[in-house]
Amino acid sequence: MARASSKTTVNTKKVSKELLRRIKKTLKNVYAPYSGISVSAALYCANGNIYTGCNVENSSYSLTMCAERVALFKAVSEGEKDFLLLLLHSPDIDSILPCGACLQVYSEHSPNIIIATVSTKDEFRFYPIKTLLTQPFRLKK
Numbered sequence: 001m002a003r004a005s006s007k008t009t010v011n012t013k014k015v016s017k018e019l020l021r022r023i024k025k026t027l028k029n030v031y032a033p034y035s036g037i038s039v040s041a042a043l044y045c046a047n048g049n050i051y052t053g054c055n056v057e058n059s060s061y062s063l064t065m066c067a068e069r070v071a072l073f074k075a076v077s078e079g080e081k082d083f084l085l086l087l088l089h090s091p092d093i094d095s096i097l098p099c100g101a102c103l104q105v106y107s108e109h110s111p112n113i114i115i116a117t118v119s120t121k122d123e124f125r126f127y128p129i130k131t132l133l134t135q136p137f138r139l140k141k
């Protein structure tokens, strides 16, 4: 079990198995002709819905979008607001963790989410997002 907010715990064992199945399936959709690096993500919402994402590169390199943000933007655009766990996987970078840009974006929508990564040997690691990005940028008005 992992605590995703003051009120919510995630049955990580049960959820991770389903997320693992979904990220492996999503790997097939990666578009990474430039880096050759595949990344897949699965986002688990408090209502049980799951949104997947893969990295989508572009010949204008900086327009590339990370797998994590693809999953989050899909979910937010469908009206989701409460996120418990993000699972990440790359067959090319073992136990991959999100880049700083993705951590910033997730911190805004989900400051208590658990970030999980699964190695090429199917070993899971779990990190509260606050341990990966301790001081996210906030607009102070």
Ligand code: THU
Pocket (backbone or CB within 6 Å): 032, 035, 037, 038, 039, 054, 055, 056, 057, 064, 065, 066, 067, 068, 097, 098, 099, 102
């Ligand atoms: N990538 C992700 O999808 N997520 C990350 O957290 C880091 C990097 C992708 C972007 C690019 O397509 C490839 O990995 C190499 O940077």
